[in-house]
Amino acid sequence: MRPMRCVRAVLWPRLPRPALRSFGVQRPGQHGDKARAGASCKTRGEATDAEAPEVHNIGAGPGAQDMDLAAWSKLKNSEAQSGKRVGMAISDSLSHVWQQPDAAKAAISFEQLPGVSPGVTAVLARKVLSEEECRALIAAFPTEGQGYMAGDRVAELYRDRKVKSRVLVNDAFLASLLQDRLGPQLPQVLDGGRLLQVNPNFRLVHYETGGRHSTHIDGREPVQPRRDEEANGWVQSRLTMQVYLNSHGKDFEGGEFAIVDAEEEGGEVRVKHTVRPSAGDVVLFYQERLDPPSQCPPYELQHQGNDVTWGEKFACRTMVDYIFPDEETARLSNVKDDTMFSSNGASPSVLAIGNTIIDTMLTISHIPIDEKIHVRSKQTYVGGQGANAAQAMAQLGLRVAFLTRLGDDVEGQTALQAYEGLDMDLRHALVVPGAQTSVATVLVASDEERHRSCLIHDDKNLMEACGQEKVEAAIQRLRSGHFSAVYTDGWQLDMALPICRAAKELGVPIVADIEAISQKTMELAELSTVLIASGIYVKILAGMPDLVVSLQMLASPTRTVIATLGAKGSLGLVGDGEVIFVPALEVDVQDTTGAGDTYHAGYAVAFLRGQGLEEAMTFATTAAAAKCTTPGPAVTLAALQRFGLAPS
Ligand SMILES: O=C(O)CCC(=O)C(=O)O
Ligand SMILES: [Fe+2]
Known part of the structure; x- marks a missing residue:
């Protein structure tokens, strides 16, 4: 067993890097002669060609006979x-x-x-440009001059494409127009870098019948991050922005954008999904990665422009640049990019699934048995594990859609009002006619014993109400890319599990809590991307008496496991990295109810901001501490502000 380290340093497991992914250099056998015949998988960097060889006097390319790849890369x-x-x-x-x-x-x-591998995100945006705008752009395609390259020259330089012409243009206006229209869709932060710009260097491509762009992965540009003194950072692209200017079925046949899987050079190409582009459509996707964990499927999007079988197809392509604080950060990829696109706003959207319980806290002198006593104070809160986490995520700035069962009673109304006040999306809430919302009465004795007793009422009619329609609607929204993550408190699994199965298939991360052991919670553990449970459940799930061994058994390169240990802190592990320990903060504790749920919420938020394990655990720990300083099960905005977790 590896020794546990009390850590302040490890942010991400040190996984072996596949040799070919070493950065920015020739990848033998991928660009070379062998790849020249036909469709080639993983011709990385193939599309890394912002500069026209003709314009800049680079006399060769990866398809040319007279210059080897290393020289070509260096020049470019x-x-x-x-x-x-x-x-x-x-x-x-x-x-x-x-x-x-x-x-x-x-x-x-x-x-x-x-059709994309887990970990890859690709988004199709329709009608980004109008037909009229597209027509005007096509009419403005240069047919000669600077940046213009005729098809025969393109074929000489690039073995994987057959086009009528390809023109490089520099168009800052078009770039800013696209950035403005797609703004909220473009991840503001990616791989630890900030969104810089839609690159103004576009390649306009004109295909005629027989034209194509065979299987490849788009490379980053520049191949090595560029130092930008003015902005004091390192610049490199991360996303491709592929814009279509006319329409399949009307202007051309074939020519689809196809997401494919090709295991080997020259091997079979399996089509996973095809898009029939229409004028104004934009496909956005993550480019080449340099450091995916070796055990994982390829993270890059292998794709092609299918053969045009009739007519003429016009497209243009550019990329989205990010600016990084240092060169090393610019080089790396972050395996959590499946969280990078959100559908209608800058902050990511989470689907939370779980319990709502209206908690009434009664402070009393002692726990009464066979006697009548007066209550000193009575406070009602909207609680429940899922509700606590959902409210905390919303306070921390995520857009939260909450799938929870509520009765159509006063308590249900109270919960809905609290959620509305936090701007939650409530279309997935299941309000069951005639059913009673779950309630808990918590007796808090102020005598020396300090006993707490909790009386919970779950209405059978509520818990057994069919949530099928809500589940289907949530899955549909999940499929349309609406949610960056799913959070579940491990309850109401009749609804949570089908959604988590769909999320897993789509590569949407699942943050899960587990507080009970059953067939269903074990399946949930298996599906989870981030599993956070109290230490005891981590051990039971792994079937091991030792916590560190349990973490090692449950964690994988695609699953982070965290054991919460109450006042002691938490232990976390991802892949076969080192176990991270983050101690709890010492604060003036008022009420620990909901601290665990707030930890989950904090972790989910930090995770979606792209933070590494230790950083995210620290954030979660701070959020949980903030919760402990306030009464009631859900953390307040004021407490988060006091701890610097929310803007004042
Ligand atoms: O034309 C297409 O549909 C795909 C083009 C492409 O993948 C590229 O330019 O990198
Ligand atoms: Fe491409």
Whole structure:
């Protein structure tokens, strides 16, 4: 067994890096001669070609005979490093066609693309540009001059594409227009970098019948992060923005954007999903990764532009650049990128599933038996494990949709009002006619014994009410990319499990609590991306007496496991890394009710912000401490503010 470290340093497990993923250099056998024949899987960096060889005098490319790849990469990179702009702008003379920003944004719809490996996210945005805008852009395609490359020259330089022409343009207006329209969809933070810009260097592509772009993965640009002195950071792209300017079925047949799986160079290409593009559609997806855990499926999006079988297809492509604090951060990828796109706002959206229980806390002198006593104080709170976590996540700035069972009684109304006050999305709440909302009466004795007794009432009619419709609706929204994560408190599993199964299939992370052992909770543990449970349940789930061994058994490269240990703190592990211990904070404790649920909420928030294990555990610990300083089961905004976790 590895020794446990009391850690302040390990943020992410040190997984072996596959040799070919070492950064920014030639990847032998992938760009080389062998790859030249036909469709090639993992021709990484293939699309890393912001500079036109002709324009910048780079006399060869990965498809050319007269220069080896290392030389080609070096040249290309030195060009990209210089930040040179290529070609001219095409939107200059088109001011009359652009739509009003609000109307343009209102027309856009988003869907998450299926068929991607877990860990990859690809989003299709429809109607980002209007047909008129697209027509104008096509009409403005240069047919000669700087940045223009005819098809035969493209074929010489790039073995994987057959086009009529390809033109590089530098169009800052078009870039800012796209950034504005897609703004909230673009992850603000990715791999520890901040969104910088939609790159103004576009490649316009004109395919005619027989044209194609065969299987590849889009590379980052520049190949090596570029130092930006002014912004005091390192710049590199992370996302591809593929824009379609005319329509399948109308202007051309074939030519679909296909997400594929190709195990080997020249091997069988399995199509996982195809998009029939229409004018104005944009596909956004994560580019090449450099450090996925070796055990995981490929994280990059292998894709192709299918053969155009009739007509002419027009598309243009650019990328989205991020700025990183240092070169090393810029080089790495973060395995949690499945959280990167949110559908309608800058902050990620979480689907929380779990219990609502209206808690009434009665402070009394002692626990009465066969006697009548007066209550000193009475306070009612909206609690329940799921509710505590959901309310804390909302206070911490996430958009929370809450799937919970409520009766149509006064208590149900109280809960709904509290959730509405936090701006939660309540369309998934299941309000059961004639049923009673779960309630708990907590007796808190102020005598020396300090006994606490809890009386819970769950209405059978409530708990057994069929949630099928709500579950189906939630899954549908999950499929359309609406949620960045699912949180479950481990209860109401008749509804939570089907949703978690769908989330797992889609690669949406699942943060789960487990407080009971059953077939269902064991399945939940298996599905979870982040499993946080009290130490005792971690041991029972692993079937091991030792907590560290239990963590090691349950954790994997794709599953983080955290054991909470009350006032002691928490232990966490991901993959085969080192066990992290974060001690609890010492605070003036008023009430520990809901501290665990608040820890879950804090972890989910930090996780969605892309924080590593220790950082996220520290955040969660602080949130739990903030909770302990206030009475009631749900943390208040004021307490979070006092601990610096929410803006004042
Ligand atoms: O034209 C298409 O549909 C795909 C093009 C593409 O993948 C690329 O330019 O990198
Ligand atoms: Fe591509």
